Amino acid sequence: xxxxxxxxxxxxxxxxxxxxxxxxxxxxxxxxxxxxxxxxxxxxxxxxxxxxxxxxxxxxxxxxxxxxxxxxxxxxxxxxxxxxxxxxxxxxxxxxxxxxxxxxxxxxxxxxxxxxxxxxxxxxxxxxxxxxxxxxxxxxxxxxxxxxxxxxxxxxxxxxxxxxxxxxxxxxxxxxxxxxxxxxxxxxx
Amino acid sequence: xxxxxxxxxxxxxxxxxxxxxxxxxxxxxxxxxxxxxxxxxxxxxxxxxxxxxxxxxxxxxxxxxxxxxxxxxxxxxxxxxxxxxxxxxxxxxxxxxxxxxxxxxxxxxxxxxxxxxxxxxxxxxxxxxxxxxxxxxxxxxxx
Ligand SMILES: [Zn+2]
Numbered sequence: 001x002x003x004x005x006x007x008x009x010x011x012x013x014x015x016x017x018x019x020x021x022x023x024x025x026x027x028x029x030x031x032x033x034x035x036x037x038x039x040x041x042x043x044x045x046x047x048x049x050x051x052x053x054x055x056x057x058x059x060x061x062x063x064x065x066x067x068x069x070x071x072x073x074x075x076x077x078x079x080x081x082x083x084x085x086x087x088x089x090x091x092x093x094x095x096x097x098x099x100x101x102x103x104x105x106x107x108x109x110x111x112x113x114x115x116x117x118x119x120x121x122x123x124x125x126x127x128x129x130x131x132x133x134x135x136x137x138x139x140x141x142x143x144x145x146x147x148x149x150x151x152x153x154x155x156x157x158x159x160x161x162x163x164x165x166x167x168x169x170x171x172x173x174x175x176x177x178x179x180x181x182x183x184x185x186x187x188x189x
Numbered sequence: 190x191x192x193x194x195x196x197x198x199x200x201x202x203x204x205x206x207x208x209x210x211x212x213x214x215x216x217x218x219x220x221x222x223x224x225x226x227x228x229x230x231x232x233x234x235x236x237x238x239x240x241x242x243x244x245x246x247x248x249x250x251x252x253x254x255x256x257x258x259x260x261x262x263x264x265x266x267x268x269x270x271x272x273x274x275x276x277x278x279x280x281x282x283x284x285x286x287x288x289x290x291x292x293x294x295x296x297x298x299x300x301x302x303x304x305x306x307x308x309x310x311x312x313x314x315x316x317x318x319x320x321x322x323x324x325x326x327x328x329x330x331x332x
Contacts, residue, residue, distance in 0.1 A: 017265055024257045029249060036247055050256055057264040124244045146239040152206065167206070171197040178235045187234045 009065050020057055027073050028053075037143050038081045040132050052080050074158050078140060082159075085136045123186055130180035138173035141166055192224045199229050203236055 012019025028049065035048035055076055063072065131139055137159070144155045156166045181187065198215050201207040207215065219225055238244060 017261060020261055020265065021257065024260070028253055028257070032249060032253060033245065033247060037245060042250060046250070046252060046256060049253065050260060053256075053260050054263060057260065123238055127238055127244050142239070146236075147242070147245045149240075167201075171200055174200055174232075174235060174239070175196075177239070178231055181235065181238070182231065186238075187231065 005069050006065075008069070012060070020060075023056065023060075023069075024053060027056075027070075030073065031077050034077055034143065034148065035081060037131070037147055038136075038139060039084065040128070044084070048077075048080055048084055051084070052077050055080065071154075071158070078144070078158050082136055082140060126181055126184045126186045127177070130177040130184075133176055133180055134173045137161075138169045138176070141169040142173040142177070145170060192222050194218055194222070194225055196225075196228055199225065199232055203229075203232055 008019060008022060011022060031052050032045055032049045035052070036042065036045035039045050039048060052073075056073060063069075131142060134142065140159060141155060144150045144158065145152075150158070152163060152166060156163045159166065161169070194215070198207060198211060202212060202215055219229065
């Protein structure tokens with residue numbers, strides 16, 4: 001069902017359940033694809049999608065009807081993503097102190113995962129890997145700009161950073177991705 | 190690596206977010222600097238790939254629809270279902286029980302995987318050829 005924001009609020013007031021279903025179906029693709037690109041795997045993307053929609057549904061009663069829904073959904077998704085990795089990084093460093101550094105060190109240094117052995121023949125895979133080398137803020141900026149095609153001003157507002165900071169994030173992010181793609185030989189003919 | 194030009198200006202040039210005066214300066218500079226022209230070519234390729242929406246294509250997992258029910262239940266509590274929905278639910282449970290049973294039969298999963306692998310292996314050669322063609326075309330266009 002395709003309804004305008006105003007139409008949505010009308011349905012939501014009459015039947016909360018139906019309203020939420022419409023909202024979920026309308027934005028699930030947006031939220032999931034962004035979460036997937038950001039987190040890099042299905043499990044985390046599903047967790048994030050759940051967090052985002054629980055948060056949306058819970059605060060919907062306080063949502064001002066005259067505002068549009070999409071920018072609000074974007075903002076919540078971006079916030080949840082940026083906080084998600086922050087939380088997980090803390091969790092990992094906690095485990096490190098408990099279990100000792102050995103296990104993680106082993107994982108990082110095992111011969112299968114050293115970069116020289118990994119060969120990418122596929123642009124999509126190489127781009128994917130390169131995007132994951134970025135810091136979480138750089139990654140989010142690049143995803144919103146290039147995957148979602150958002151304007152600079154909108155991204156800065158959604159991420160709550162000054163325009164100059166956003167430009168720097170994009171500059172650095174693209175530089176890292178370019179270097180990674182060159183190293184992988186993606187553009188050699 | 191002798192050129193001192195701020196390479197981020199080349200990104201801004203391609204994005205159209207460069208100051209007009211800087212743009213004139215950079216365009217003039219490009220005429221005489223091979224290093225920056227090479228950098229610009231690479232950046233064009235990068236922007237091509239970054240903006241290519243097919244590079245971000247992923248399948249939406251079926252679990253996404255299951256998740257909808259989970260979240261709704263969490264937020265609005267248990268929802269009364271119509272009789273038709275209840276019947277469908279029962280059927281769904283039966284089907285998934287059957288699936289669980291098949292998982293327990295030795296060999297079923299392995300043979301499924303073999304079939305899948307067989308299907309996947311065939312078109313990969315074609316895929317590789319067309320990918321390098323695309324890459325070649327991109328390179329020419331970026332020059
Ligand atoms: Zn130069």
